Amino acid sequence: MRYPLLLLVVGLATGCAVRSPAVVPMREQQFRSHDQAVGLPLDAAARGEVASFLEHGGNRFGPNAVPDAQAAGHRQILDALAAPGNLKIRADLATSDFCAIAAPLCQAAPIFRKRIAVTQVIDARNREPNVPDPIAVCDEEYCWIFRQAGNLLTHLVVVRSVRRLHP
Amino acid sequence: MSPPRSLHSDLLASLRGIASVQLVARLQDDRLSFPQTNELHVFIPDLHLITAARRAEAGYRYGTNYPALLEAVVKSLRALRLASAPAGEVVVYQIGDLFDLWRQVDGLDPNANAASAIQNDQASLVEALRDADLNAQFLLGNHDYDLYRFPNFDAWQRSYVVAPSVMLLHGDVFDWVEQLPGELKNLVLYLFSASHPPGTAELEKLRPLNNRQRAGRNFRDFIQNQVAAPTGRWRDTGDDDGASWNVQVEGTAPPEMLLYLDAARQKCAEANAQFASAPKMAVIGHTHQARIAVHDAPDGFFALMDCGAWIENCRTVDDPTPRPNAQIAALSANEARIYQLAPLG
Numbered sequence: 001m002r003y004p005l006l007l008l009v010v011g012l013a014t015g016c017a018v019r020s021p022a023v024v025p026m027r028e029q030q031f032r033s034h035d036q037a038v039g040l041p042l043d044a045a046a047r048g049e050v051a052s053f054l055e056h057g058g059n060r061f062g063p064n065a066v067p068d069a070q071a072a073g074h075r076q077i078l079d080a081l082a083a084p085g086n087l088k089i090r091a092d093l094a095t096s097d098f099c100a101i102a103a104p105l106c107q108a109a110p111i112f113r114k115r116i117a118v119t120q121v122i123d124a125r126n127r128e129p130n131v132p133d134p135i136a137v138c139d140e141e142y143c144w145i146f147r148q149a150g151n152l153l154t155h156l157v158v159v160r161s162v163r164r165l166h167p
Numbered sequence: 168m169s170p171p172r173s174l175h176s177d178l179l180a181s182l183r184g185i186a187s188v189q190l191v192a193r194l195q196d197d198r199l200s201f202p203q204t205n206e207l208h209v210f211i212p213d214l215h216l217i218t219a220a221r222r223a224e225a226g227y228r229y230g231t232n233y234p235a236l237l238e239a240v241v242k243s244l245r246a247l248r249l250a251s252a253p254a255g256e257v258v259v260y261q262i263g264d265l266f267d268l269w270r271q272v273d274g275l276d277p278n279a280n281a282a283s284a285i286q287n288d289q290a291s292l293v294e295a296l297r298d299a300d301l302n303a304q305f306l307l308g309n310h311d312y313d314l315y316r317f318p319n320f321d322a323w324q325r326s327y328v329v330a331p332s333v334m335l336l337h338g339d340v341f342d343w344v345e346q347l348p349g350e351l352k353n354l355v356l357y358l359f360s361a362s363h364p365p366g367t368a369e370l371e372k373l374r375p376l377n378n379r380q381r382a383g384r385n386f387r388d389f390i391q392n393q394v395a396a397p398t399g400r401w402r403d404t405g406d407d408d409g410a411s412w413n414v415q416v417e418g419t420a421p422p423e424m425l426l427y428l429d430a431a432r433q434k435c436a437e438a439n440a441q442f443a444s445a446p447k448m449a450v451i452g453h454t455h456q457a458r459i460a461v462h463d464a465p466d467g468f469f470a471l472m473d474c475g476a477w478i479e480n481c482r483t484v485d486d487p488t489p490r491p492n493a494q495i496a497a498l499s500a501n502e503a504r505i506y507q508l509a510p511l512g
Binding site for chain 1: 271276281282283288293299317319320
């Protein structure tokens with residue numbers, strides 16, 4: 001056979017090289033903080049809505065409060081997102097390091113350190129993907145999906161991670 | 168007397184409102200077997216977008232030409248599409264290498280970070296291209312081939328059949344298809360089929376072959392053409408008499424103007440035998456050399472329309488001065504045209 005090496009390479013590549021990219025899906029209504037992303041910096045009302053969502057275990061329609069294991073870290077995030085200076089980003093960086101993209105926010109909210117930035121955000125309500133790409137970052141239980149424009153974070157929706165099973 | 172109104176003339180009028188327009192080539196021939204007068208298919212060729220920061224960092228000596236004009240053209244196509252409906256249908260295609268992932272990152276890009284960075288850096292242009300009202304169809308090129316793996320781009324295709332007689336593909340396959348063993352040649356035939364379009368599995372199998380074309384190249388000075396690409400003789404659109412113009416006919420045209428004509432004709436014939444499709448024309452980009460080439464012989468008629476690019480330079484027979492490539496092409500009513508654009512004034 002004339003091309004055994006080539007076919008071997010093709011075979012290995014097809015077997016080993018397939019990797020699914022990280023994806024953050026927009027959750028169904030009860031598991032997202034808002035139907036329309038709230039503007040940043042967070043004002044008192046929007047902050048209260050996000051806080052309430054987190055206090056109810058990421059279930060907007062849940063009747064009962066649920067202990068938030070990351071409450072302190074989440075408070076830091078909400079504080080940070082109220083300050084315009086923390087919203088500056090470098091959206092033109094080809095990196096998955098969220099803190100390289102959003103350094104001021106990471107400085108103010110260390111819970112985001114060493115987290116992966118995900119730009120493949122799937123929102124089935126959209127007719128086409130958002131441009132510029134949203135930037136999502138997930139902590140242990142929630143994904144924070146930011147809209148951006150002009151190297152600033154402009155809007156936010158928080159969704160309960162699909163990895164979290166309880167409550 | 169002004170020419171009768173058609174979707175071609177509507178497009179030209181729209182373009183002339185925002186740009187200086189010259190006719191690079193026109194083929195008017197019923198043998199294209201594409202008689203639809205109520206459809207206009209518009210092809211935007213290679214853009215090779217990267218971020219401004221990457222261009223500076225890597226020292227690339229060239230970039231996408233006339234980005235502001237390009238965005239205006241895309242927005243004018245959206246307006247034309249809306250104004251033409253419902254009597255006429257305008258379909259816009261970007262035919263591959265919209266993003267240049269090869270120049271944006273040096274190595275692998277497993278999470279689409281490069282695509283996101285480019286998209287974010289060129290947000291207004293990409294937003295115009297991805298406008299739902301424009302509903303542009305996107306082809307994968309060789310420099311953005313890997314996008315098929317990412318959810319936000321997985322609707323992008325490797326080829327389209329514009330029924331009943333036109334094959335649309337990026338064109339890079341002709342760089343390497345003849346070097347393949349038979350098994351993979353058969354796989355490539357999927358690109359030429361309307362009834363058996365390539366799925367993710369086929370694209371994955373071809374991916375290593377695509378990446379081989381990148382190996383060892385840095386693209387610092389050029390991608391395709393180190394010197395300005397020949398495009399024949401252009402014509403002012405005001406002098407237009409409606410006849411075919413600057414068509415490169417096999418047997419009389421210089422060989423460099425016939426690149427991939429024969430390869431496209433052969434592959435379409437093979438696809439015809441295997442899948443019962445009957446393409447009379449292939450529309451490609453990739454070479455960054457705008458031209459229409461024709462095989463017209465007793466064994467049949469076949470046309471290749473290479474839509475050019477928005478990167479690197481071209482020249483004409485009349486003027487060897489390099490000019491920035493900025494072309495779009497269109498097809499309707501058995502007539503194919505390529506225009507060269509430049510900013511007004």
